[in-house]
Amino acid sequence: MMRATTAELQQRLLHNPGDPQGWKTLNQLLQEGESTPEPEAKQTMAAAASAAPAPPRQKRVQKQKSVQKTSFDPRTPRPLHSRWTSVGSPEERRLIENQLAELVQQLQAEEPETLIPRLGRDLPAGLVDKLDNPALYALGEACYRQERFELGLPLLQGLIARGEEAGDLLDWARLFAARCQRGSGLLGEARSSFESLAAKDAGESNCEPGFHAQVDLAWLDLNAGNPEAAKERLQILLNSSFCSEHETVLDLLGRVISTLEWLETNPRNQLSHIRDLADSASLVFAADALQLSPCGTLLQLEGWLVDPNRQVSHLCLIRGRRVQWLDLGQAQYRHRGDLAEVLQRCGAPADFDAGLKLAVAYHQEEAVPLDPGEAAELFVVLRNGDQFCLHRPMVAVSFDVPRFKGLLDAAISDRCSVESPGCLVRIREAWSRQMQQRLQRPAQHQRHGTRSKPAELSVVVPLYGRIDFMEYQLNWFNAWLRRLGSNAPGLQLIYVLDDPRLEAEFRALVKRCQTLYRMPFETVINPENLGFAGANNRGVLYATAPYLLLLNSDVLPANDHSLETMLRALQQHPRRVGALGARLLFDNGGIQHVGMEFVKEDDLDGELGRVWLNEHPLKGVNVGFGEQERLELREVEAATAACLLMQTERFRTLGGFSTHYVVGDFEDSDLCLKVRRMGLGIYVDLEACFYHLERQSVGYGEKSDALKMKVVATNALEHHQRWCSTIERLKSGQQVGVQP
Structure with a gap:
């Protein structure tokens, strides 16, 4: 009867935490000797109690003692609940063979374009050997046309390697392989391949691929x-x-070459940035801005085009003697309310989208840095044969995070469809290069306090937007150290400020925390924003302990043993567990994370409906786990880096987090898949419990939900193209078993 009364009170307090009498009655029952609530209920109540008036101090202390009495022993042997076969095992080789056979069967039954979303850069090498010549060529050409150059090149090279056996397809394969090289930024190799093919056209009048190679060489x-x-x-x-x-x-x-000759002898600066052909062609074109990154890899054209009859057929950018063809089909358009009079003169409807934004990204090998005072021309060809040039000075712009998001906004439609996958790849490459360059610039590193013992665990915590969570964490760690004393494992706490705007405020906070708390910690101040991946990678540079915990600033342990429980569990299985996650709870006790799984959401727009996404099963559900479930380390597909433990050197060997994900998304599952590729598993320790105030530590929100979804789509597509073949095998190769 007493237990039923306690359970009833617990449930009532979950729904109504602001009930002082309820808390008083519950504490009286506990004082009278009633059994302590189960750990799950206690953790849930602790979260709910944060919104309730605190019970009397004496009773709270007594309750804490009862929690400590039932504390889990971190050194308890932990069996592994494994679910997948390891890399290189006979079972995995069988899965690869089955996967390849299924791909070949699909290619025989469907168009090659339908197969491409299933092909990742992790595709096993055996596919080329299983395809006949027509199928291999068709798939390689389709990859080129969808700008999946990294897939098309090895497929077409596989056909080229067959030599004369490829028959009439050989020269066409050589042409599209060279175009894939050009699309991948391998300009030297592409030119050599084109010249070899063009030379064949000079000797054989019937070599059409050689003709096209000559055209490509001219460009x-x-x-x-x-x-x-x-x-x-x-x-x-x-x-x-x-x-x-x-x-x-x-x-x-011919038009481009003759226009260059004309520009050589005529004053370019007398050309206008706008051309009004409303009367003759129902068209007006204006270039408002030409922005170029200092290194020349990123270009953004902003302006407006009123062309209701689609008269514009070609657009080229002329920089001195250099010419670059631009694809207007990749531009994004917006309504411009200030153009009503122009729309009327051109016979365009009042809701016509005339505002134009075009993002162009170049490979590093083809980028041309901006010269001081440089201007450029936009060469426009109309379908009726007319042509004209617009003139506009170019502006050097440093592409920070908002401008990168602007590029993505221009490269992806509002329904998350990507018109130019190749351009998106180059934008991500430019982002990655910029982040890596920023990592080379020195940061400010300081130690605050002295550790009493060598560090056994390095904890790296990035800070952006909200820095006050650092004090909450330090307060917890300080109390934890006081409670455990010499029994606490040695910690190296590293806080990385990734928001230079807050440096003065951060320094004041550091000074206050250093005065208030005994817990030693270190700080790293980045001179520029690096994003989630870069901030963590920077922090790990200063890690000295053999084990590394990646921790968000809004994550707090729910009890005293969670940190050591994770650490000892990983130490028990160093050759099996590559990364270890924890059970994360919302502040109301609902589950935030017990591992991640890969899913497809067909009802989402554009790319998001075609790629593998990482999601949190049981998210928001208030559920407990039995003693045996908490004892086992449970293998999962991936785990969040909000709280992720691994060996420090293993993180470094893998190169840390990839910097190809813009701002922050999918880096953690990408890291987990790299760990899995090493033959190690990803596990979650359900006994190690933390509270996670998800996204509060970031402190930013997109002004536009549409732009936020474009950033997510960009990263989801990168993740999918890297790992979709591996994820498919994960989904088909699950095995359940408990191992010591």
């Missing part, structure tokens, strides 16, 4: 600022037997 010459070489190639092309079949292609080349 490479124009990109490099060598219009004379392009003009010579144009003369060769005009004498080709394929000239009449490709008049449009050659016409554009």
